[in-house]
Amino acid sequence: MARRARGTNVREIEMKVNGIAYHETVEPRRLLVDFLRDQLGLTGTHIGCEHGVCGACTVLVDGQSVRACLMLAVQADGAEVTTVEGLARDGKLHPLQEAFWEHHALQCGFCTPGMLLTAYELLQTNRKPEPDAIRDAIAGNLCRCTGYQNIVTAIQAAAQAGGRA
Amino acid sequence: MKPPAFRYVDPRSVADAVGHLQEHGGGAKILAGGQSLLPLMNLRLVRPQVVVDINRISALAYIRETDGVLALGGLSRLHAVVGSDAVTRRAPLLAEAAAHVGHLAIRHRGTIGGNLAHADPASEIPAALLALEGEVVATGPRGARTIAVADLFRGPLSTALDPTELLTEVRVPITPPGCGSVFLEVSRRAGDFALAGIGVLLQRDGEQCARVRIGVCGVGGTPLRMREAERILERSGVTEDTLRAAARAVEHAVAPSDDTQASADYRRHVAGVLTVRALRQAWQRAGREGR
Ligand SMILES: Cc1cc2nc3c(=O)[nH]c(=O)nc-3n(C[C@H](O)[C@H](O)[C@@H](O)COP(=O)(O)OP(=O)(O)OC[C@H]3O[C@@H](n4cnc5c(N)ncnc54)[C@H](O)[C@@H]3O)c2cc1C
Ligand code: FES
Ligand code: FES
Numbered sequence: 195m196a197r198r199a200r201g202t203n204v205r206e207i208e209m210k211v212n213g214i215a216y217h218e219t220v221e222p223r224r225l226l227v228d229f230l231r232d233q234l235g236l237t238g239t240h241i242g243c244e245h246g247v248c249g250a251c252t253v254l255v256d257g258q259s260v261r262a263c264l265m266l267a268v269q270a271d272g273a274e275v276t277t278v279e280g281l282a283r284d285g286k287l288h289p290l291q292e293a294f295w296e297h298h299a300l301q302c303g304f305c306t307p308g309m310l311l312t313a314y315e316l317l318q319t320n321r322k323p324e325p326d327a328i329r330d331a332i333a334g335n336l337c338r339c340t341g342y343q344n345i346v347t348a349i350q351a352a353a354q355a356g357g358r359a
Numbered sequence: 360m361k362p363p364a365f366r367y368v369d370p371r372s373v374a375d376a377v378g379h380l381q382e383h384g385g386g387a388k389i390l391a392g393g394q395s396l397l398p399l400m401n402l403r404l405v406r407p408q409v410v411v412d413i414n415r416i417s418a419l420a421y422i423r424e425t426d427g428v429l430a431l432g433g434l435s436r437l438h439a440v441v442g443s444d445a446v447t448r449r450a451p452l453l454a455e456a457a458a459h460v461g462h463l464a465i466r467h468r469g470t471i472g473g474n475l476a477h478a479d480p481a482s483e484i485p486a487a488l489l490a491l492e493g494e495v496v497a498t499g500p501r502g503a504r505t506i507a508v509a510d511l512f513r514g515p516l517s518t519a520l521d522p523t524e525l526l527t528e529v530r531v532p533i534t535p536p537g538c539g540s541v542f543l544e545v546s547r548r549a550g551d552f553a554l555a556g557i558g559v560l561l562q563r564d565g566e567q568c569a570r571v572r573i574g575v576c577g578v579g580g581t582p583l584r585m586r587e588a589e590r591i592l593e594r595s596g597v598t599e600d601t602l603r604a605a606a607r608a609v610e611h612a613v614a615p616s617d618d619t620q621a622s623a624d625y626r627r628h629v630a631g632v633l634t635v636r637a638l639r640q641a642w643q644r645a646g647r648e649g650r
Contacts, residue, residue, distance in 0.1 A: 202367070245397075249464070315463070333548045
């Protein structure tokens, strides 16, 4: 591990990320998002604002969406984490990913990982969401490129294709 | 940015947490959901020497009913509050207000204790708890004490809690039959803080208004109780005229300020509009309840 700041106490943590078990040492100030990106090399989760407003860092912790910039890695000790890298199965894109591709729901792609996990969670509880419900669910995820319409269309299309899987 | 270095402790009991707070005085900060504290630490506006993470104190997360009171542990997640059957049935105003806080991902982590201790003047839950006449239990080195929510808020981001105290419980009187309640707000997007918000609890006795409680947020340095408007309705019932008079009383009583989100005048105007809408809706809901 890199140099550690004075006065802190490092911790050993265990975490399952996308089904793979990790045992790592972290400084308590290490944010979950930096742990995923820098320590595990899972750079699919993006960092935008680092204070909770953009949603780019959204991941699932024990099945629930959280801002990975507003959680310390030590707080996820013992948890199961899903990142965007965990959506595809056996080299096959998730139906949501297919739909985003098909319906041009991304341009630069910066917001996409957070959008995908937010949409994934929505479809777990609402199989056929109306556009209003989709807009409500993604209100905390900022996209500076698409104007959102194609994201809404893609999520609806994935729902119709049975995108819960 | 990233948070500056700190020492991290994660006690398993309230007593241990209080011990850490006492040992480190003002240098320690409680970490609950982190949805307000971690943004401040990432921006380095807050630099605690010691972070006391209370998330592993599982005994602090509960929602239960006892003796006419709904009791919520300080670590109850806002997501649990919104989805709780007991809250939805016994104090629906609280569940409705909590649903307005942030986005789902924020409510998964954010706690009711953290929300109150943070004391953001635009926060919805404090306004709802004012209308519900709730209280909180603060536990510190000398034991537990009860603070009425009406006495909790001192100013923006400032409360009557001592730095060595933990907000361990929120208590809400169970809403009696014949009541209607509603929480309304105007915000830029779903999940944003309220530009202005209002919580109303109204008890109806036929065509009379037996009791009204009104709390507002976003229109002052703290959440505010709207006593003059309450008096107007309790004295003269709910008619188009008294609704207008109540709205004027609210516009007069609030003390909003200008910021990048909205002007003070706009917030004041919205508070008046929401007053009429919320009272009308609470009156109708109370009518349905009564039958
Ligand atoms: C994108 C976004 C949108 C948001 N929108 C809203 C909104 O619309 N309305 C709203 O009200 N809030 C909103 N918030 C703020 C936040 O959701 C809440 O204020 C709430 O989650 C804070 O609770 P917490 O448990 O996360 O507290 P933390 O961030 O852990 O702590 C907040 C403060 O309270 C102290 N504290 C925490 N728990 C206790 C305790 N038990 N006893 C004593 N002190 C304690 C901490 O030391 C800290 O000073 C938003 C936040 C984000 C990031
Ligand atoms: S980086 Fe976490 S919400 Fe923006
Ligand atoms: S695709 Fe560029 S931010 Fe959304």
